Amino acid sequence: MSEALRLEHISKKYETFTLYDVNLVIPKGSIMGFIGENGAGKSTTMKAMLGLIHPDSGKVHVDGKEFAGTERDVKEHIGVVMDSSCFPEELNAEEIGNVMRRVYGTWDAEKYKNLLGEYKIERTKRIRDYSRGMKMKLSMVVALSHDSRLLVLDEATSGLDPIVRDFLLDTFLDFIQDEEHSIWLSSHILSDLEKVCDYITFIQDGKILFSENKDELMEKYRIVKGTKEQIRELEPSAVIGLSENAFGAQALVPSSQLPQGMVSDAAGIEDIMLFYGRERR
């Protein structure tokens, strides 16, 4: 399977934060969800992959080409939606279209016009008067109106109402129908990621803890429930993380090391993320 994006040994050191040796691959035709706590390194990784920061080491390959040196060609085929609108607020959708058609060689004015209608975006209203949902929809329309093969979406669904979120998720799934298309999606809304992602990458304190196929990941772990004593007696090497409360305890364990005779539930992405977080504390 060919690769839409490959990050190799990306590191970046700031005064208060370090991104450690990030390696990840997004196969073409797939959606990768990127999860982690606030400040874990999601946006820094996104910035590194788009050349917005200068990594201390590592390489980025997009569609098989090394990013450095081919940036302008490569960016023609990347659509980006940030966690907030980055368009100057005085502009309206029509003016944005006029700007973008002069920037992107592959800009499709007809598609832009149609998408504005489909997304119910007012063409002459200033962006400053848009709701957050409208701003995100406009960003999405811009990202889809040129020959984007890779969508990079940083918290694009955060802060949106369920209807708009659902609409955007459907858009992602439509986009991915073309096997040349891929999406990198960071979000705190893990239920969204469970719905649409093929791969999940978890970053914590600047380190990638895992990057795996979502279905395999969800089969890989189980949540074992029992009394505090039962949970404490589990083989320590088999416990990824545990939590205790007044009524008992539960632990995340690999399915392959599931203890006999104990009650267990399937682990969702949110459970896996939470237990991995607890393990470290």
Add this chain to the structure above:
Amino acid sequence: MAGLVWNQLYSLKKVIKLYLAAIAIYLVIGQLNGSVTAFGGIFLLLASMLVINSFSVIEKSNWDLFVNTMPVSKGQIVGVHYLLGLLAVCAVFVLNNIVIAVDAHLKAYSPREDFLMNYGIFTAAVFFLLVMIPVLVKCGTEKARIVLFCVYVIPFLIGYGLSKTEISMPTKSQLDTLAKLSPLLMLLLLFVSYAISLHFYKKKDF
């Protein structure tokens, strides 16, 4: 690059309208006072200040982050500020010359001195612009205000101090030579200023 220029023009359309209105009002005031050319310097200063508004709009909207995800070079991103600033200053320079020519024609006087004065202020405005842009790229609009205040006040104070000393002022022929060399000097300064801005911009993390 055309797209980036349009983006800035759309973003600044309100400010540009405001500036045009201010110019119109000053021209009317000047006409009523009998010296329509008196405010040419202010217009040129206003034009060079447009770049600060341009940077301010970019900072406010995070456009700098977004534009770097698009298929444009850093040279183009920086170049837009120069293009916009120089276009504004040149437009006002031409406008001032037209006002001077019309006024001189109506009042039947030789406009040579006024043209020279306008050119002098034009070169000062271009100089101001070319110093200002690298500072704005490096520091952003907030910090740049303090830096620019120092950049302009210190030479002014030095000049004022020198004028109070026995040091002789430049002669007319020296000023003429400087005027003749000024296009070349401005071109050189433009090249240096752009190179410095680009250097700062390339080092930036967004």
